[in-house]
Amino acid sequence: MEPVTETTPLDRFPGKSLDGFLIETPLGRGGMAAVFRARDLALNRPVALKVLRSQAVRDSATRERFLDEARAAARVHHPNIIETYRAGETAGVMYMAMQYVNGRTLEKLLRNDGRMPWRNALDVGRKVARALEAAHAAGLAHRDVKPANIMVGPDGHVTVMDFGVAKPLAGEVMDARQFAGTPEYASPEQHGTGAVDGRTDLWSLGVTLYHALTGRIPFVAEDAAELRRRISEDEPIAVRDLEPSVPLPVATLVARLMSKRPEDRPATAREAIRAMDAALRRATLKWPAVAAAALLLLAGGAVASHKIRAWRPADPAPGSPSVVHGVAASGSTPVIPADATPDRPPTQGVPWTAQPRLLVAELSGPEGEWLRTAIPDLLSRDLAAGGRVVVFPKSRACIDIAVAADVEAAAEAAGRTHGADAVVFGDLRINGERAQVRIVLLRLRSGKVLRNEFTASGTRRDVNAMAAALAEKTLKAIEAPLKKEEGS
Template identity: 40%
Template sequence: MRERDEMIGRKLSNRYQIEERLGGGGMAVVWRAFDTVLGRNVAVKLLRQEMAEDEEFVARFRREAQAAARLSHPNIVAIYDVGEDYGLYYIVMELVEGMTLRQKLKQAGRLPVAQALDIAAQVASGLHEAHARGIIHRDIKPQNILITETGLVKVTDFGIARAVGGVSTTGDLVVGSLPYMSPEQVSNGEVSAATDIYSLGVVLFEMLVGRPPFQAESTVGMAMRHLEGEVPSIRQFRPDVPPAVEALVMKCLAKKPVDRFSSAKDLLRAIKMSFPVQAGTGEQMKPDGLQIEEAPLEGDEDLARKRRRPKRRMSLAVKIFLAAMVLFLGLVAAGIYAFNKWMEVPLVEVPNVEGKPFLEAQAILMEKGLVPVMAAERYDPQVPRGCVINQAPEAGDTVKQGREVRLVVSKGREMVKVPDLIGKDVREASVMLEESNLVLGNSVYVFHPAIPAGKVVSQNPKADIEVPKGTTVDIEVSKGPMPTTAIVPNVVGMTRDQAKDELEKALLTPKFLLLPGEQPAGTVMSQSHVPGTEVPVGTEIIVAVSLGTGPAPNVRTIPISVPKLDKDTVRVKVVLKDAQGERTVLEQDRKPGEQFELRVEWVGAEAQLNIYFDEKLVNTSTLRPETPSSEGR
C-alpha cells in the first residue's frame, strides 16, 4: 500500500504519469501510466528498488528492453522506451487491455480445442519472428501470454531473453519457470529455439487438459519429471481431442530438441493443419487468416459423377500455349498490381536520429511509418554508448513509408583491461602497455623494502580493471631498500639552491643560516659536517650562506590565514625570491581555517613572496625594507 501511495501520480522523467498498479513479480512491478508527450496510455515496468542496487539485475533489466525493442510483430508486446529516473529503472511498453492466459485458465479450467490451437498458433507466430532475429524467450508460460478483448494474443516479458547465434549455453544461470522448462534447461541451462517450442507444448497441454503434463511436490521432483518422466496421454483426460492434435503436442514435448519441430514456423504450419473438423459441415474450425486446404465433401454425387466422366484429351502444343498465356497474363497482372500499390504508398521525409538513443530513434522513425533496423554496432569515442552514429538514408531524404532505415549504433569508447605491471622492469611494462593499447605515463622512483631496484612497485590505474583505449598508466619504480646511512657531500662554494639539491639527493636535511661574509651573496661558506663523513639518513646539515659585504638581511613577519575547506589538511607552501635567488621558506600541512605568522628574511632592495594552498597560487606580495606593508599584485 505504501508503494502504491508513493507511485500514484508520480511522473517519470517528466513524461510518464503513473496511474494504477497492474501487477508485479519478484523482479519488477507493472503500472498503468499516461504518456504526456504522445497522449496515450502505456504500461511501465519498474524495477523493484531492492533490485536496482544489484548490478546484475539492472543489466538483465536493460537486456529485456534491448532484446524486445528489436522485435516488431502483432503477437509481441511492443517496447516504446527505457530509462532511469532518480535511481528508478523502467521500461515503457504497449498497454494490452485484456487478461493473461493464466487468468483465462483459472476462469475456464480448460479451453475448447479450436481456441487452444488458435492461441498456440499466435504465440508460435510471435516466436517465429523472435527466433528469426536470434532471440530466445526462455520463459514461455501462461502468465507471459496476454489475450486482448478481440482475441489477439501477445507474448510479453522478454526479461530473460538473450540475443544468440543459434544455441546459447549459460552454465552459470538457469532461467525460466520450472513447470514449463525444457529438459536441456533443467540439466545444463542450454537453450535454443527448441526450448521455446517445448515450453509452448507444455502451455498447449495445459490449455487442453486444465493442468501441465508434469506435477511434483518439490522442485527436484519437477525437474526429474521433465528429464525422465513420460508425458501422459491427452486423450486419456480428454477423449474429444483429435489424435493429430495430441501427436502435435507430444512432438513439442520430446525430450531431445532434435525430435521436436525444427522451428516455430514448422510448428505453426502443423497447428494450422490440426484444427478439428466441424461436425455436419466438413470444414475446419479455424480462426480467420489460417489458410488450410479444404477437401471435397463425402457423398457429393455430382462431383463423383464428374470425376468418373471421361475427359477429352488436349494436345501437348495447346497445353503449352495456354500455360504460357496464363503465366504471361498472371505476371502482367501481378506487375500492374504491385506497381499501383507501390505508387499508393505516401512519401515521408527521413528524420534526423543521429546522436539519439537507439530506442528513441526507433520511436521517431516508427512514428513516421519507417522501419528502423540496427545494421551494425561499433566503438566510437565521441558518441555515447547506445546512441546512433549514422543512418541510411540520411536525414532530409524523401522516401516511401515502410522503407528500412539502417542505423549504426555506438558501443561507446572501446574498453581494454589494464595489465599487471607489478614486479616488471620499466621497459617490459612499457611494452605490455603498448600491446594493450595503453600509454605509459609518469615514472616516479621510490624506495621499497622488498621489490628490487628497477622493478615496478605500484600502478595507477590498477591491474585488471577496464579503462578506455589510450588511457595513461602512471607507475612507481623501486630504487631498492631505503639506506640507513649517507655520505655527506661537499657543498662549500655552491649556491644555496645547488647545495639544497645535493644534500637532499644524499638523503640529508639541509638547514641554512644567512651570515655576512666576503664571498658573493648566496654562496655556501661552510657546512656543519665534514665532507665524506658517514651519517644516518636524514641527518640535519647546517649550511652557512654568505650575505655578501652588504647590509644585514631584512626581516618581516607575515600573517597567513588558511582557507576553510571541507578536508582534513591544507598544504601550505611559501616561496621567496630575492637577490640570492628563489627558495621555499615553508612547506607543511595546516588545518583549514588556521591562522599563523611566518618570519621571513630576505636580501636586497625588495623580494617577492608567493603563497600557495594545495599547489594553487593564491597570493603574491612584494616586500621592501622601507615600507612595513606589502604590495599585492
C-alpha cells in the same frame, strides 16, 4: 504533479509522475518489479510502465538484466509481441515503457474459466508461434513462454510479453544451477540436459497448449530436483487421457512439441505453425468421420434407431461431459436424448444405468500442496479409463468446492448444476512424507443423496497407487446399485 523518487514506496506511485509519464493504476507486481498503467503525457497514449524496485536498482546484475530485457524486446517488431517504447532511469528509478495491452493473461483465463476448447487453444498457439518466429528471426530465444506471459485480448488478439530471460540463439548449454525461466514450463535442456536454442521455446509452447487443453500442467513435483527429473525422463499423461474430446491430430501435435529430444520437435517456429495448420485440417475434415465410423461400429448398426444430435468436438458445452459427435469420450455407446445441444445439457440427463457422469473436485488440504491437484487428476484419468463412467472436464467449480466453507453442500450444488450423477470430493492430510486421502462419493439420485467414503494412504511417491485404489473403490460403489437395479 509530484514526481516519484528513489524512496517513494511502490504503493504510492499512482497519481505521481515519472519522466513524462503520469502513473495511474497498478497492473501487477513481482519480486523485482511492478507494472503500472500510465499515460504518456507527450503523446497522450496509455502505456504499461514497468518499474524496478529500489532495492533491485542497487544490484548491478539485476540492473543489467532489466536493461537486457528492454534491449531484447526492442529488437523484435511483430503484432503478436509487446512493443517496447523506451527505457531509462530518473531520480534513482529504473523503468521501461511498453505498449499497453487490453485483455487477460492466458493464465488468468485458464484459472477462472477452466480449459479451452481445442480450436481456441490452437488459435492461441498459432499466434504465439508467429511471435516466436519473429523473435527467433531476430536472433532471440524467449526462454519463458507460459500462460502468464501471453495476453489474450477481448477480440482474440494474442500478445507475447516479458523478454526478461531472453538470450541470443547461440545453442548455449545450460547448467541446472544457472536456471532461468519458469521450471514447470521449461524444456529438458533448460534443466541442464543440452544446448538451448529456439526449439526450447517450442517445448514451452507445447506445455502451454497442454495446460490450455487439459486444464493442468503436465509435470508436478514436491521439489525442484524431482520436477527436473520428471521433465527430463518421464512421459506426461496423454492429452486425450485427460480430455478425450481433443482430436487425435491436435493431441499428437502437442506430444511432438513436448518431445524430450529437441531434434524430434519441429525444427523452427514456422514448421510448428505448419504442423498446427495440418492438425487443424485433419481434425476438422477427418475427425467427424472417424467418430461417426466408431459410433456405427460400437452400436453394431443399431444406431439408426436412435436420434442422436452431433456435438462439436471443438467446443463442448460448459459443464458437459466430453462427447465427440455423439460418441462418448470413453468410447462406449452413449445414450444422449434428442433434445441435447452444445449449449444446454440434456433435460433428462444420461440415465444412471447407461454411463454415470462424475464431477471430480480438487482436494481440501494444505495450501500449495501439489497432491491436492495431482491425486484428483489421476483419479479422473483412472475412473474414465475403462469407459464405465464419464468424467466431466475440470472446471472452476472443481477448484471452488475444495475451498468452500461447507464442502459437501458446495459439491452437491455443483453436481446438480452440471447435471452430474455423482460428485467426488475429499481432503488431504500430510504428515512428513506420508499422505492420507479421504474421498466422498456423493450420488445424486432423484432428490435422494447417497454417500460413500473411502481412504487411501502412502508416501508422496505412491500417488499413482493411491489414485488407482480410490478409483477402484469408487467404481465398485457406483456399479453395485446399477447391478441391483438392472436385476430388479
